[in-house]
Amino acid sequence: MRYVNKYLRNLAPYKLASHKIWDVPKSERSNILKLDWNEATIPPSPLVHERLMELMNDQPDYNLYPSSYCEELHKAFAEYAGVPKGNLQYFASSDVLHEYIARVFISVGDPVLILGPTYDNFRLTCEAQGGKVYYSEYTNDFTLSESRFENDIYRTNPSLVYICNPNNPTGNLLPLDYLERLLSTFTETLFLIDEAYFEFIGVTAKELIFKYDNILISRTMSKAFALASFRVGYMLSSVDNINTISKVRNPKNFTTFAQVAAIAALNDVKYMYDYVKEVNKAKKEFVQFISSMSPSLETFNDAGNFLLIRVSSLVNKNDLIAHFEASDIFVRDFAHSSLLLDCFRITIGTREQMKRVQGVIKQFLNK
Known part of the structure; x- marks a missing residue:
């Protein structure tokens, strides 16, 4: 040990x-x-299988690393998300994105506040990085006490707050005006909004990335797009935040097969x-x-x-x-x-x- x-x-x-x-x-x-x-x-989408079979028939270059920047995929993501390409970066799953976020924005000993109960893997990611994790929990009937949550932010003074929205597993959805209030009130705190399930409710905080630089949004194609096996995720944020996290991102870790599958799925929304x-x-x-x-x-x-x-x-x-x-x-x-x-x-x-x-x-x- x-x-x-x-x-x-x-x-x-x-x-x-x-x-x-x-x-x-x-x-x-x-x-x-x-x-x-x-x-x-x-x-x-059947288009995913079709495009993958075309790729196989073309005999892909297995001996080479995948393209480190896929312009077609980046453009397709940006069009789907409705943001400029400079406000988006893709990753080999949202879990991998969370690991990069922890590496870039959490230093050893930094407090991290998680609104829970929620997706527990982010707790693991932060603690492995040396972050000190605290929780602010929903009530017994799984509703949010705004005053308690905000008091917990003041009390812990976190470097980062993690909010899954909609929340897994409780299904809560925090309204956008409340998220904006948090961003404008706690300007020295970074907020990670995990939108893994946003397609099922159609509510996204993406417009807030153009007004505030203390918000990161993570998304995945594992849920609504049915691409869990391909491990596809992406981040929306300010240009500065995207450029910062891209400095440590390994561009070789997004496979050719994942690129083709994601493009096909985005072509059949x-x-x-x-x-x-x-x-x-x-x-x-x-x-x-x-x-x-x-x-x-x-x-x-x-x-x-x-x-x-x-x-x-x-x-x-x-x-x-x-x-x-x-x-x-x-x-x-x-x-x-x-x-x-x-x-x-x-x-x-x-x-x-x-x-x-x-x-x-x-x-x-x-x-």
């Missing part, structure tokens, strides 16, 4: 969800509903929007189903492609999760926050997929 970075010696790992889908033959995976990681539940519409319809129907079935199940905010569900007791929650697994449906259990001990999160798929989930819940409740 003496050779290990001292910030890693007692670091709690990020808890992974079940990966049992990879333990079964490919022919059997279609029977499994993997609803634990908020991935898309359908394949990406209608496919993505159709999927988002389907998910939002399925989500609405599923919320209605839960509310009509049993008072022992309670849903909360619904701004993402998932729902957080509270069960009447920890025993019942564990039994329900086991019942799901026996039915080849995987949902996300939580242990890193006391607020979530009696909760699980379920990714929302298509209406047909969620009908299957409803049937399994009915079976459980009837038992």
Whole structure:
């Protein structure tokens, strides 16, 4: 252990969800509903497969590093995001982007405030960099106490505040006027707004990057665009922030296959929007189903492609999760926050997929 970075010696790992889908033959995976990681539940646009096959037929230069700057991809991202190219940079996943943000903007001992419970991997990223992580938590019914949150910012005086918006796993969405108030009030603090799920609600803080230099926005193509396997993310911010983070960014780490897949998906945004519409319809129907079935199940905010569900007791929650697994449906259990001990999160798929989930819940409740 003496050779290990001292910030890693007692670091709690990020808890992974079940990966049992990879333990079964490919022919059997279609029977499994993997609803634990908020991935898309359908394949990406057919254009992605088509462009990748064209790439393979052209015999790509496997012996060469990928293009370190893909003009076509950068332009496609900028057009989709509605920002100038100078306000955007792409990365090999939003997780990698978060690692660069920690390297650039967090020094050893710097306080970092996380609005939680939320995506726990960012906590790991900051602590591995030597940052000191603090939390400001939502209330017991997963609403935001603005006064408590702002008091926590004053108290910890953080170098960076992490806000997932919409928040994973609680589904909260902070309004844009409130985010702007934070930016204008705490001008010496950097705010990272994680918009991994913004397509499902259509609300983005991107306009604020032109007014304030203390905001970074991270996004991913793993959710609405169904490109989780390709690891594609990007950042929106001021030109100065983009130029600063680009100094340490490794431009060789974004593969040729990821570039081609991302361009293809961005060339077929209608496919993505159709999927988002389907998910939002399925989500609405599923919320209605839960509310009509049993008072022992309670849903909360619904701004993402998932729902957080509270069960009447920890025993019942564990039994329900086991019942799901026996039915080849995987949902996300939580242990890193006391607020979530009696909760699980379920990714929302298509209406047909969620009908299957409803049937399994009915079976459980009837038992």
